[in-house]
Amino acid sequence: MTCCNPGLEQLSEEVEHEVQPAYRLIEEKALKNHAKVLEAFRRARVSDFHLKGSTGYGYGDQGRGALEEVYADVFRAEAALVRSQIVSGTHAIALCLYGVLRAGDELLSVQGGLYDTLGEMIGIRGEAGGSLRELGVLYNQVEPLPGGGINFAGVEKALNGRTKMVMLQRSRGYNWGPSLGTGEIREIINLIKKKKPDTVVFVDNCYGEFVEGEEPVEAGADLAAGSLIKNPGGGIAPTGGYVVGRQKFVEMAANRWSAPGIGSEVGPSAECQRLLFQGLFLAPHIVSEALKGAVFASRFFERLGFEVLPAYHEVRSDIVQAIRLGSPERMSAFCRGLQGASPVDSHIRPEPAAMPGYGDPVVMAAGTFIQGASLELSADGPVRPPYAVYLQGGLSKEYVRLAVLSAAREVMKYK
Numbered sequence: 001m002t003c004c005n006p007g008l009e010q011l012s013e014e015v016e017h018e019v020q021p022a023y024r025l026i027e028e029k030a031l032k033n034h035a036k037v038l039e040a041f042r043r044a045r046v047s048d049f050h051l052k053g054s055t056g057y058g059y060g061d062q063g064r065g066a067l068e069e070v071y072a073d074v075f076r077a078e079a080a081l082v083r084s085q086i087v088s089g090t091h092a093i094a095l096c097l098y099g100v101l102r103a104g105d106e107l108l109s110v111q112g113g114l115y116d117t118l119g120e121m122i123g124i125r126g127e128a129g130g131s132l133r134e135l136g137v138l139y140n141q142v143e144p145l146p147g148g149g150i151n152f153a154g155v156e157k158a159l160n161g162r163t164k165m166v167m168l169q170r171s172r173g174y175n176w177g178p179s180l181g182t183g184e185i186r187e188i189i190n191l192i193k194k195k196k197p198d199t200v201v202f203v204d205n206c207y208g209e210f211v212e213g214e215e216p217v218e219a220g221a222d223l224a225a226g227s228l229i230k231n232p233g234g235g236i237a238p239t240g241g242y243v244v245g246r247q248k249f250v251e252m253a254a255n256r257w258s259a260p261g262i263g264s265e266v267g268p269s270a271e272c273q274r275l276l277f278q279g280l281f282l283a284p285h286i287v288s289e290a291l292k293g294a295v296f297a298s299r300f301f302e303r304l305g306f307e308v309l310p311a312y313h314e315v316r317s318d319i320v321q322a323i324r325l326g327s328p329e330r331m332s333a334f335c336r337g338l339q340g341a342s343p344v345d346s347h348i349r350p351e352p353a354a355m356p357g358y359g360d361p362v363v364m365a366a367g368t369f370i371q372g373a374s375l376e377l378s379a380d381g382p383v384r385p386p387y388a389v390y391l392q393g394g395l396s397k398e399y400v401r402l403a404v405l406s407a408a409r410e411v412m413k414y415k
């Protein structure tokens with residue numbers, strides 16, 4: 001194979017043509033979600049003065065109130081906590097777990113192991129002080145069926161008198177397995193509520209927002225959380241996280257976020273307010289660009305002979321595209337190629353390294369305007385079998401196409 005690989009350009013043209021029907025379906029969802037967001041803005045009468053920020057305690061910040069009203073509406077929830085002071089998805093998830101769970105309560109995962117960064121929080125990995133386990137919260141998990149589906153009978157058996165919360169993860173995370181659609185979320189919630197109605201069902205919504213026509217609270221979840229440098233920030237939000245759900249549980253998360261008794265009443269929006277509004281407004285469109293990019297990457301790498309998950313024509317419930325590269329060298333090559341095609345930090349060479357919160361070394365490519373913003377376009381993966389990279393995001397489908405081509409050029413040197 002030559003270094004320039006003219007065959008890849010040709011393949012890229014063919015694939016772009018092949019995936020058009022999948023693009024049309026994505027556009028239909030985007031239209032529906034854009035309408036949902038726009039209506040929520042109008043209902044909350046978002047005004048020019050809402051876009052200015054507050055300082056200090058942030059008491060009576062009307063823009064913050066309007067933003068939370070819009071989020072609650074979009075996610076069909078009773079209440080929302082949307083703050084730039086929530087630093088990541090992991091932080092938003094922590095607010096929900098620490099906010100609701102008490103000593104003696106059991107947390108149940110029904111999809112096997114949780115997202116890598118949650119291991120230390122729960123206390124099943126590492127020895128970070130202050131884990132849920134240290135506070136007396138119990139944890140149990142039900143392994144998925146061999147094909148990756150939820151073991152419904154196993155879940156029914158695992159629910160017991162101590163089960164306070166069941167946690168679901170919409171995205172595939174770093175698992176070579178299926179993501180969880182809102183249809184299945186509804187099914188599993190029905191089963192849980194039938195067996196134990198007072199169970200709080202919490203959904204880690206990271207990477208899932210605006211992918212489907214429906215969000216977890218609509219499917220019956222009590223609480224959901226995510227990151228603003230992922231889908232709902234639209235590539236514009238500079239930082240932040242959100243929690244949505246039933247009033248009572250959102251307040252519990254808010255008490256954990258600030259302090260009991262202060263809850264959501266404080267929180268200066270500083271310079272972030274307009275960006276959080278604008279990002280949410282753009283989110284359905286940017287998510288659709290990212291999805292088109294994922295579809296393109298899926299078919300492109302499939303045609304190159306790699307196993308991909310999901311396939312380009314499959315229904316998606318998150319923006320993540322997994323590509324099984326089969327060796328650490330190809331993982332690094334992929335990330336190098338992708339990084340080299342980034343608008344920012346294109347000259348940086350990604351190498352696998354230990355990351356806080358992750359058990360295995362991680363190799364990642366992210367040449368983003370906002371640090372770590374994985375809706376912009378990033379690829380990463382723990383360096384462990386099956387040596388898969390997880391590609392997500394893309395501010396424009398054209399950018400993803402160029403970057404995927406660059407990644408393929410590097411990978412094919414090791415094929």
Ligand SMILES: *Cc1c(COP(=O)(O)O)cnc(C)c1O
Binds near residue numbers: 089115117172227
């Ligand atoms: C991104 C992500 C998180 C949180 O990660 P942060 O980097 O802390 O934002 C949690 N769960 C899933 C499935 C994710 O994709």
